[in-house]
Structure formats: structure tokens, C-alpha cells
Amino acid sequence: MANTTPCPQCSSYDVAKNGIINEKQRFKCKSCGYNFTVAKMGKSIDSYYVIKALQLYIEGVSYREIERLLGISHVSVMNWVKKYRIKIPKQEFYTPTYRILNHKELSEFVIVPGNLSNKGMIITELGDKFMVIQWTRIKSI
Ligand SMILES: [Zn+2]
Structure with a gap:
């Protein structure tokens, strides 16, 4: 994944997304291991996490569990479920x-x-x- 955010510790561009903290994107530097967050422009969360959250939702994982796993507030996830009109097919097997x-x-x-x-x-x-x-x-x- 191409990234334009350098590590504030060692200036390396070799960083990976590492969860969302308080609605901010967190990155982990692969060179020095430093974790840092970057404020999002506006309120939008990277579609990367929207898709992950909806994947979990459709697999029957609860909003609270998604919040715990991804660090995205359950309110955001509920809003995406509404926005994208996601319905979970009934599944009992x-x-x-x-x-x-x-x-x-x-x-x-x-x-x-x-x-x-x-x-x-x-x-x-x-x-x-x-x-x-x-x-x-x-x-x-
Ligand atoms: Zn670094």
C-alpha cells in the first residue's frame, strides 16, 4: 500500500496502517517500530476500515466486537451499515x-x-x- 506519511521518529516511509485510535489513523513504522497517529481530514475514515468493519458485520460479529477489534466506534459502524444498506442474510448452519x-x-x-x-x-x-x-x-x- 503506497503511503505518503513518513515516520516522525526516523523519517522512514516504510509504515503500515495499524488500527484507528480515537478516529485517527494509526501507523506503525516498520523500520523503528514507532507508533504514531495522523489526524484525518474531516470526519471520514479510510475506506480500508469501512470495508473491514462491514466484512465483520456481515459475518455476524457484533458492533461492540468490531469496535474492540478495529478501534472504530460502534456508532460509525452502525452509520456505515445504514449508509450502504447492508443486510445480513439469515444463516443458521x-x-x-x-x-x-x-x-x-x-x-x-x-x-x-x-x-x-x-x-x-x-x-x-x-x-x-x-x-x-x-x-x-x-x-x-
Ligand atoms: Zn521510524
């Missing part, structure tokens, strides 16, 4: 579980066959980590 892993943890997770069998799975980037969403079958179809 699978239940979503999700976990946030760094690259090493993700590698260790997917290498275990039992972690993948009989479960749908998506892996999506989340700041400098990865989010794994899985669907565990709760009822046979």
Missing part, C-alpha cells in the same frame, strides 16, 4: 470465529491440518497483522 495473528502465528496456525478441515476460511490483512475468519459447522445441511 455456520458460526463465525475470528482471530488476529501476526505473520509467525498465522504460519503456525495454517500448518496444522486440523485448523483448516471442515471450516471455510478467509485471511484478510489488518494493519500489520492478519485476521482469520472461519465458519464452524453447527448443523448439517
